[in-house]
Amino acid sequence: MAVALVLLSACDREAREVRGKPLPETAVAAQTSQLFPAGGTAGPIDPRAKMYEGNAYHIAEGGRLYRQMNCVGCHANGGGGMGPALMDDQWRYGGRMDQIVASIDQGRPNGMPSWRGKLTPTQMWQLAAYVRTLSANVAKDVAPSRSDTMSATYPPTLAKPKPPTDSDPAAVKGPAR
Amino acid sequence: MTRARLSAVCVGLSTSGCAGVQSIAPSAGAHTSAFNSLFVVFLVVCGFFYLLVIGFLGAAILRRRRQGEDGVPALFRVWVGLVSLSLVGLALASWLTDRAMASYGDKGPPVRIRLTANQWWWDVEYLGANPSEAVRTANEVHLPIGRPTLIELQSNDVIHSFWVPNLAGKQDLIPGRTEDIALLPRKIGVFRGQCAEFCGAQHAHMALTVVVEPEAQFRSWWRQQQAEAPAPRTPEQLAGMTYVTTRECATCHAIAGTTASASVAPDLTHIASRKTIAAGTLPMSRGGLYAWIADPQGVKPGAHMPYIGLEARQLDAVVAYLETLK
Ligand SMILES: [Cu+2]
Secondary structure (H helix, E strand, O other): OHHHHHHHHHHHHHOOOOOOOOOOOOOOOOOOOOOOOOOOOOOOOOOHHHHHHOOHHHHHHHHHHHHHOOOHHHHOOOOOOOOOOOOOOOOOOOOOHHHHHHHHHHOEOOOEOOOEOOEOHHHHHHHHHHHHHHOOOOOOOOOOOOOOOOOOOOOOOOOOOOOOOOOOOOOOOOOOO | OOHHHHHHHHHHHHHHHHOOOOOOOOOOEHHHHHHHHHHHHHHHHHHHHHHHHHHHHHHHHHOOOOOOOOOOOHHHHHHHHHHHHHHHHHHHHHHHHHHHHHOHHHOOOOEEEEEEEEOOEEEEEEOOOOHHHOEEEEOEEEEEOOOOEEEEEEEOOOOEEEOOOOOOOOEEEOOOOOEEEEEOEOOOEEEEEEOOOOOOOOHHHOEEEEEEEOHHHHHHHHHHHHOOOOOOOOHHHHHHHHHHHHOOHHHHOEOOOOOOEOOOOOOOOOHHHOOEEOOOOEEOOHHHHHHHHHOHHHHOOOOOOOOOOOOHHHHHHHHHHHOOOO
16 A cells, blocks of 8 residues: 555656646746735635646756756856846745746846747746755655756755745745645 | 568578668777777687587597596696686686777867657757857767767657767666767768667657768858758748748757757758658658648657648648758
């Protein structure tokens, strides 16, 4: 029985949902953090968040896109540059999966381009899942155990999770699962 | 299946590697013919000795040594001499073949290509005498007959292996390193290369079309590849071009002469002039383009082109435009 359970739980982590979940073209309209324009409190988390964040394949695809789409050019490998750091606990627009997707989809006023119509919703979710591994906010069993790039920090499997800080009312502690 | 049928299938399978577009037997390149000659030398020499040894064994069993006989018979000296001579001969033949193969790259001004492997397609860059002659394409190389081609091999992700059995042996592509291989094609034809190192889910669908053609034809192919993409002529083609250059496609693909200039996917400038789609997965045709763009994940699950879900009208327009990219 225990063996069966272990085997089954491993399937979730590995499953390759190559088309993503059938999604409408219009992307999520998540509430952003109270610190910036939209205000209000964040609603319940989008159920898709869990599926993307809990899957090693989606995280790996997100990592590939993060480099191919040159997020690195502005955010470096999480440490930040012209754009803010993505590996810490500070979020201007919220650090929840759906909030990160919204940042990617809509763009943000101080220089973050909008990727709507350039990336598919599936790719945005994959990117968001990868962005959350940068601050070690995904489960250890799905995070990559070593970095594909040069890095002075611990890999996400060893790093301490940095949940979005409490000053942000939209914050959720730990992985959203 | 009956036994006869089964054995027929076995024979078929074991000889199917000996003919056609992907094969080591009818050597179309200098490297494979050199290697095949060496193989024949080894086969003949080793076969001769094999038969001899079997013969001796039989003779020894028939004519056992009787008591009282002694000394080294003259025949034994001949035997040792024969073996030593043949071993030296084989070593010499290997060395000569190796030297000859290493020098094919010096025979005349070479064509220089940079081939970059990606999961799961080949990025092809022809490096001309100067940058203005450079040409970028994918999954298909054209080579002039009788002229050496020097290929620089690189990989963007994992280890792949370059293998066009009709022309030469294998060479691995290792991330972070530049390897190289020389080819000297000697037969006109279309051959098939294949990634020969397991590299992920779609390793089997990572083929490379190799077209060996006369020098003049090769020149005109190169000139044609240098041209920018033609402008759209009908409103439908224009709509297709607008979609391709402003939406998802331009995030990854490049089309020379338009604003699409990304470089993480095959260059589409002359996509319609190629023989296949997605590294040999589908033949180049209207139907193939429809199938691929409508749902790449259905055709090649895991490929790094996403399912976008174009509407029928958009799909029609995009295909109509891509078909003009000769
Ligand atoms: Cu491969």
